[in-house]
Amino acid sequence: MSREQAEAIAQTLRDSPLDVGGEAVEQRALFAQLMASRPRPADLVSDNIQLGDTPAVRISTGQAKPGRPAVLYFHGGGYAIGTAAETIGLPGQISARNGVTVLSVDYRLAPENPFPAALTDGLDAYQAALDAYAPTRLAVAGESAGGGLALATLLAARQRGLPMPAAAFVMSPWVDLTLSGASIDTKADIDPVIYRAALELRAREYAGNQPRTDPLVSPLFGDFDGFPPLLIQAGSHECLLDDAVRLAGRAAADNVAITLDITPGVHHVFQAVATLLDEADAALRRASIFLSQHLSSTADPAETLIG
Numbered sequence: 001m002s003r004e005q006a007e008a009i010a011q012t013l014r015d016s017p018l019d020v021g022g023e024a025v026e027q028r029a030l031f032a033q034l035m036a037s038r039p040r041p042a043d044l045v046s047d048n049i050q051l052g053d054t055p056a057v058r059i060s061t062g063q064a065k066p067g068r069p070a071v072l073y074f075h076g077g078g079y080a081i082g083t084a085a086e087t088i089g090l091p092g093q094i095s096a097r098n099g100v101t102v103l104s105v106d107y108r109l110a111p112e113n114p115f116p117a118a119l120t121d122g123l124d125a126y127q128a129a130l131d132a133y134a135p136t137r138l139a140v141a142g143e144s145a146g147g148g149l150a151l152a153t154l155l156a157a158r159q160r161g162l163p164m165p166a167a168a169f170v171m172s173p174w175v176d177l178t179l180s181g182a183s184i185d186t187k188a189d190i191d192p193v194i195y196r197a198a199l200e201l202r203a204r205e206y207a208g209n210q211p212r213t214d215p216l217v218s219p220l221f222g223d224f225d226g227f228p229p230l231l232i233q234a235g236s237h238e239c240l241l242d243d244a245v246r247l248a249g250r251a252a253a254d255n256v257a258i259t260l261d262i263t264p265g266v267h268h269v270f271q272a273v274a275t276l277l278d279e280a281d282a283a284l285r286r287a288s289i290f291l292s293q294h295l296s297s298t299a300d301p302a303e304t305l306i307g
Helices: 002-016 024-035 089-098 117-132 146-160 196-208 242-252 278-294
Strands: 044-050 056-059 069-076 101-106 138-143 165-171 230-235 258-263
Touching: 002 101, 002 278, 024 069, 044 089, 044 101, 044 117, 044 138, 056 089, 056 117, 069 089, 069 146, 089 101, 089 278, 101 242, 117 146, 117 230, 138 146, 146 165, 165 278, 230 242, 230 278, 242 258
Parallel strands: 069 101, 069 138, 138 165, 165 230, 230 258
Antiparallel strands: 044 056, 056 101
16 A cells, blocks of 8 residues: 555645745745645644744643653745744654654745845754753754754854754755755656755755855755764655765764665655655654654753743
8 A cells, every 4th residue: 555655645746736946925825725734643732932032833742841852843845935833743743753842943934034044043943942951852853944954053053062962853854955966857757846946946045145065055065073863864756865865975974873764665755744654654653763762861950841
């Protein structure tokens, strides 16, 4: 059944009116409708909070309370589409499977707010998370553009001398805004979501006047020395496959403990349909094990409930 599931979902994505390369305001409305139609864990609880000066959504299964580890999360959408509230389903799955509190950052979007607005928000949120959680009790995660932003945030945090979290987890990360990965073209016929022209538009809107080779724009070109253990997941049918593979190689060369997890036959951020696709459910189970291995279960008495 799994192959039939994947093919049916891919066709649904192809038939969707959502165009990740379309005009941002129009696509935001379509994206909101799509996200509203997706199921969420039944006992999911969410509320709006501030992480420093940056808005965020706190997501938990059951009432939020001190004592749980936390995951600082960055949603996808090509830096131009989506909000933390609309994309609650996937971080909700992470919370449900791990019993962690997920803090989803509502960073500013391009083209209205090009680089470094989103990075500034990410760094602000990360500092606030560190103020509330010991680094051993904090992971950073993200999907697609949010995966790139999660890594850029950690690069910027290291420049500022902030401690690294216990772990990082990125799904289908967009880490090369120069679009030099061969899979952008070699996977074009089978990727139901992403295509080169869309990436080019979003990269141009987000980077603005900043060179796209800047590691804070394209983390692939960064130095990962001192980074925490990193789990990278991607699907073999996505244009950004080479971003994931090259990121793993780059980080491994900098002595980072890397887990590269490629699932065959599935699309960009396939984990978002874990209730419909067996491979997605399995991938999130593996991610849950990874996070459990690295996040300390022992609460720090100094930890506070952000709110």
